[in-house]
Amino acid sequence: MTRPAQIHDVAARAGVSPSSVSRALNGGRHVSPAVQARVLRAAEELGYEPNLNAQGLRGQASRTVGCLVSDVSNPLYAELVSAAEARLQDEGYLFVLGNSHGDMARELALIRLFRRRRMDGLIVALNNETHPDLLREIEQTAVPLVLLDRDVSVERDRVSADHRGGAYAAARHLIDLGHRDILLVTPGHQVRPGRERMAGMESAFRDAGLAPEGLTFSLQASSIAFVFSDVKQALAGPRPPSAIVVLGTQMLAGTLSAIASCGLEVPGDVSVISIGDTDLARYAAPGITALRWDLKNVGRQAAELLLARFGGDVAPPRAVVFPMELIIRKSCSPPGSNRRGAR
Amino acid sequence: MTRPAQIHDVAARAGVSPSSVSRALNGGRHVSPAVQARVLRAAEELGYEPNLNAQGLRGQASRTVGCLVSDVSNPLYAELVSAAEARLQDEGYLFVLGNSHGDMARELALIRLFRRRRMDGLIVALNNETHPDLLREIEQTAVPLVLLDRDVSVERDRVSADHRGGAYAAARHLIDLGHRDILLVTPGHQVRPGRERMAGMESAFRDAGLAPEGLTFSLQASSIAFVFSDVKQALAGPRPPSAIVVLGTQMLAGTLSAIASCGLEVPGDVSVISIGDTDLARYAAPGITALRWDLKNVGRQAAELLLARFGGDVAPPRAVVFPMELIIRKSCSPPGSNRRGAR
DNA sequence: CGCGCGACTGAAATCGTTTCTAGGTTCCGC
DNA sequence: GCGGAACCTAGAAACGATTTCAGTCGCGCG
Numbered sequence: 001m002t003r004p005a006q007i008h009d010v011a012a013r014a015g016v017s018p019s020s021v022s023r024a025l026n027g028g029r030h031v032s033p034a035v036q037a038r039v040l041r042a043a044e045e046l047g048y049e050p051n052l053n054a055q056g057l058r059g060q061a062s063r064t065v066g067c068l069v070s071d072v073s074n075p076l077y078a079e080l081v082s083a084a085e086a087r088l089q090d091e092g093y094l095f096v097l098g099n100s101h102g103d104m105a106r107e108l109a110l111i112r113l114f115r116r117r118r119m120d121g122l123i124v125a126l127n128n129e130t131h132p133d134l135l136r137e138i139e140q141t142a143v144p145l146v147l148l149d150r151d152v153s154v155e156r157d158r159v160s161a162d163h164r165g166g167a168y169a170a171a172r173h174l175i176d177l178g179h180r181d182i183l184l185v186t187p188g189h190q191v192r193p194g195r196e197r198m199a200g201m202e203s204a205f206r207d208a209g210l211a212p213e214g215l216t217f218s219l220q221a222s223s224i225a226f227v228f229s230d231v232k233q234a235l236a237g238p239r240p241p242s243a244i245v246v247l248g249t250q251m252l253a254g255t256l257s258a259i260a261s262c263g264l265e266v267p268g269d270v271s272v273i274s275i276g277d278t279d280l281a282r283y284a285a286p287g288i289t290a291l292r293w294d295l296k297n298v299g300r301q302a303a304e305l306l307l308a309r310f311g312g313d314v315a316p317p318r319a320v321v322f323p324m325e326l327i328i329r330k331s332c333s334p335p336g337s338n339r340r341g342a343r
Numbered sequence: 344m345t346r347p348a349q350i351h352d353v354a355a356r357a358g359v360s361p362s363s364v365s366r367a368l369n370g371g372r373h374v375s376p377a378v379q380a381r382v383l384r385a386a387e388e389l390g391y392e393p394n395l396n397a398q399g400l401r402g403q404a405s406r407t408v409g410c411l412v413s414d415v416s417n418p419l420y421a422e423l424v425s426a427a428e429a430r431l432q433d434e435g436y437l438f439v440l441g442n443s444h445g446d447m448a449r450e451l452a453l454i455r456l457f458r459r460r461r462m463d464g465l466i467v468a469l470n471n472e473t474h475p476d477l478l479r480e481i482e483q484t485a486v487p488l489v490l491l492d493r494d495v496s497v498e499r500d501r502v503s504a505d506h507r508g509g510a511y512a513a514a515r516h517l518i519d520l521g522h523r524d525i526l527l528v529t530p531g532h533q534v535r536p537g538r539e540r541m542a543g544m545e546s547a548f549r550d551a552g553l554a555p556e557g558l559t560f561s562l563q564a565s566s567i568a569f570v571f572s573d574v575k576q577a578l579a580g581p582r583p584p585s586a587i588v589v590l591g592t593q594m595l596a597g598t599l600s601a602i603a604s605c606g607l608e609v610p611g612d613v614s615v616i617s618i619g620d621t622d623l624a625r626y627a628a629p630g631i632t633a634l635r636w637d638l639k640n641v642g643r644q645a646a647e648l649l650l651a652r653f654g655g656d657v658a659p660p661r662a663v664v665f666p667m668e669l670i671i672r673k674s675c676s677p678p679g680s681n682r683r684g685a686r
Numbered sequence: 687c688g689c690g691c692g693a694c695t696g697a698a699a700t701c702g703t704t705t706c707t708a709g710g711t712t713c714c715g716c
Numbered sequence: 717g718c719g720g721a722a723c724c725t726a727g728a729a730a731c732g733a734t735t736t737c738a739g740t741c742g743c744g745c746g
Contacts, residue, residue: 004458004485007733017696022734032694047483049459053405054732056396057701064439072415073425082416085442089449094460096407097440099428106432116392117437140390142347253626260628279623283596285603349702360726365704375724397702400731 005046014042025050056118064094065306066114068107068124069148071099075278076249076295077125080148083299084123091307093120104128111137119143121306126150129191144309146302151192157305158319159298163193163275166291166324167200167247170273173289173326174243175208178334179271183234183241185227185255187248197247197275227254228261235262235270242270242335249276256284271332287329293322348389357385368393399461407437408649409457411450411467412491414442418621419592419638420468423491426642427466434650436463447471454480462486464649469493472534487652489645494535500648501662502641506536506618509634509667510543510590513616516632516669517586518551521677522614526577526584528570528598530591540590540618570597571604578605578613585613585678592619599627614675630672636665 011018016035023031024039031039042048056062065088069077085095096119098110107127111134114122122141125148128134138145138154147158174182182201189195202212231254234241244259246252252274259270266272266286274281277292301320354361359378366374367382374382385391399405408431412420428438439462441453450470454477457465465484468491471477481488481497490501517525525544532538545555574597577584587602589595595617602613609615609629617624620635644663 018732019697019734019736020695023695026734030694035695049455051400051732052460053396053399054701055734057394057400057703058732058734059701062396071425072428073418073422075416075418075421078418078421079416081440082414082442085415085440086444089441089453092456094456095440097424097428097438098432099425101429110432112392113435113437117395253622256626279596279621280626283599283623284626285628350704351702361703362705362727363725366725369704373724378724394702397731398704400733401702401704402731 004051005043005048007048007050009046010039010042010048013046014038061120061310062118063092064096064117064119065121065123065303066096066098066110066117066119068098068100068110068114068122068126070102070125070127072097074250076276079295080299080302083296084303085299087300087303088306100127102127104131104134108133108137111141115141115143120310121145123148123302123306124150126152127191144306146305148298148302149192151195155317157309157317159302159305159322160192160319161293161298161322162324163196164200164203166275166293166326167197167245168204169200169324169326170245170275170289170291171201171204172208173328173332174245174271174273175204175210177243177271177332179243180210180335181239181241181243183231183244185231185244185246185248185251187251194247201245225254227251228258231255231258232262235259235264240270243332244270244272246272246274249278252276252278252280252288256280256288267331267333268337271335273326273332277327281329284331286331288331289329290327291324292327293324298322347394348386348391350391350393352389353382353385353391356389357381404463404653405461406435407439407460407462408464408466408646409439409441409453409460409462411441411443411453411457411465411469413445413468413470415440417593419619422638423642423645426639427646428642430643430646431649443470445470447474447477451476451480454484458484458486463653464488466491466645466649467493469495470534487649489648491641491645492535494538498660500652500660502645502648502665503535503662504636504641504665505667506539507543507546509618509636509669510540510588511547512543512667512669513588513618513632513634514544514547515551516671516675517588517614517616518547518553520586520614520675522586523553523678524582524584524586526574526587528574528587528589528591528594530594537590544588568597570594571601574598574601575605578602578607583613586675587613587615589615589617592621595619595621595623595631599623599631610674610676611680614678616669616675620670624672627674629674631674632672633670634667635670636667641665 007018007021011021014021016039020031020035021039024036025043067081067084069081072078072081081097088095100107100110104127121143122145124145126134129150129152135152135154138152145156147156149160184201186194189198205212235258244255246255259266264270272288274288274290277290281288281290305318350361350364354364357364359382363374363378364382367379368386410424410427412424415421415424424440431438443450443453447470464486465488467488469477472493472495478495478497481495488499490499492503527544529537529541532541548555578601587598589598598615602609607613615631617631617633620633624631624633648661
C-alpha cells in the first residue's frame, strides 16, 4: 500500500527528465527510440499509472462522459446505457451514471455535478422538459450533449424513437380488427414518449374516421403500483374496453394480472398490445403483440454522436430517429371472439 | 460559452484572496461572517463551480466510486447498480459504471482505469475469480473495494446472496413433492453463484438420501441462446425430467418456450422453479415458483460498506450475506399430475 | 574549419484548487 | 497603555501531470 508511482519516479528510474517521460508515453514524437524504450520499461516495472486528475487539470479533456437517466433498473434504460457505455469504453472513455429517480432536484444537481467534474460530454434523459432552471442548465452546458427522446427547446443533438409512428401502427392494427373501445394505460404525458404515443393513437383514430373519444384514459397510473387496480376498475366498468394498449413500458405486468384476476382471457375477451418488447411480452402465454425498437442502437448512436463531436464535428445539431416495429403475436383478435357465456 | 469562473474570479469580485474563498466555501471556519457572505454572493453571481480535477489533485479524495459488472442490461445487476448509485449519490459521490461483457481483458483494463482515475472506492463483480493478473490487480488496489457475490481469494469486504441455501430450499421443495428426475438449467460454474446453487442442490439430494446423479446437467447453455434448444432436447430425450430448475437468471424465458413448444404444460407435465424473481416469473401463466433475494438491499449494502470505509472504518473485512426466499406460486406439483393421454 | 540546422532533451511555467505559514488586527485584561 | 491571545486574512507552496521554450549536441554543407 505504498504511494503510487509518479512521473517523477519513472523519470528517475529511466535517468531522464519528467518531460521526456511524458513525451515517451504520450506522443512518442520528439523522443529518441533509446529513451522511449528505457521509459517504457521503467514505467512498466514501477506499474506507473498517470494520475488522471492531474492530466485533466493540465490538459482539458477528462475522457469522461456523464449519463443521466431516471433509473437504470428500468430495463429500457439498462439496455440503452449498456450499449452506450460499451461504445464509449472502446474509445477509452469513462462512463458516469446518475439516476434521477424522476426527481427534478436530483436532475439539476446531477447536471451541475457533471459540469463541475468537467465531463467531456453528456447523455441525458430529462424527466422534466420545461422547467426553466433545467433548460438553463442544459443551455449553459458547454460540452457536447445528447438528449434522449425528449422535447426540450434547446438546440442540441438528439436521439429518439418514433413513438408516434409506432403507436399509430398499433392503433391501426386494433382498429382494423374492429376494436372501437380501447383503453390506454399510460404513465402520463409529462415527457415526449408519452405525448407522441398518444398523438399517434389519436391520429390513427382520426384517419379511420373515428372520434378519438373512443379512447379511454387511465392517466392516474403514474405510479406503476396503480396499474393493476386502475385496469381492473376499467374492466369492471359499465362499458369495458375490448382492447388495451399498454403505453408504459413497465405496466404490462400489472395489466395482465388485472385481466387475469377479472377472469378474462387474452385475446378472447380483451386484446392487448404492449409498447416495449420485454421478456414478459415475448414469453407470456399467449405472446403479447408488441412494439419494438432497437435500444442498443439508440444507446450506441448517442455515444456515436458524442464521439463525433469530440472529434471536432461542428455541424448543426442532428436528430436521429429510430423506427418502431409492430411484432404481431397472439394477443389480438377481433372484439367479441369469446361469445358471451362461452366460458 | 465563456471560460467558466475560477476561484480567482470569485476572490476578485468579493475583494478577498483565493484562500479565503476556499475556506468560505468549504469549511466555513476561520472566516468572518462578513467575508463568508460576500464570497457566497460572489460565487452565486458568477455561477462558480469548483473544478473537481483540481480539487482532486490537491486534496486526495475524488469523491468517485467505480463499479464493475458484466452487464447492466442484466436486470439483476441493473437493480443492484441502481440502488448502490442512489445511496452513493446521496453522499455526493459520482458513480462510474463499467461493463466487462464477460471479457477478462476488459475487466482488467477497467480496474486499471479505475485506479488511474484515483477512484475512492470500487464495487466489483468479477467474471473470472481465479486469473492471477486479476487477483493481483485486486490485491494491489489500495482503496476500499467490495466484492459482489464472488469467491476471490483476497481479504476484502464482500456482499453475497445465500445461493446455496436458496437452492437447497428449492430442491427440497421439489423432492418433497416427489420429484426425482430434475433438470438443472445452469449458466455454468465459473462464478460463485453457479457453484453455490449447484452445491445447495446436491446437498439437498444427499440429505434426502438420494444420489445427486438424479440431477441432469445442461452446462453447455453458457449462452442464453442455447437454452431453448438444450431444454427441448432434454424434454424429448429417453428419460425426460419431471421438474426443471432454472439456475440462470436470464434463462427462464428460453426454458418456458421450450416446454411450450414440446406441447407440455406447467406444472402438469413439468414443474418449474426459477432462481431470480423476474417479471416473467411473477406474471407468467401459471406464476412460476421462484427464489427471490433483495437486490436493492445488496446494492445498498455494498455502498454502505464503502461509505463506512471512507468514514475511516478500519475493521477487518466483513462479509454480508443476504437470505433467499422461495416464493411458492403455481408452477410446481407432484410428478405425473397430467396422466398419460390426458390431453 | 566554421556555421547553421535539425533533432532531442531538460528546466520551468502552467492548470485550479487546498492548505500551511506567517503576518496583521482587534480586543481584552492587567 | 501595553502585552498577548484570538481571530482573520493574504501569500506561497503543493498536488502531478503536460507543454513551451531554450539550450545542447551532432552533422552536413559551404
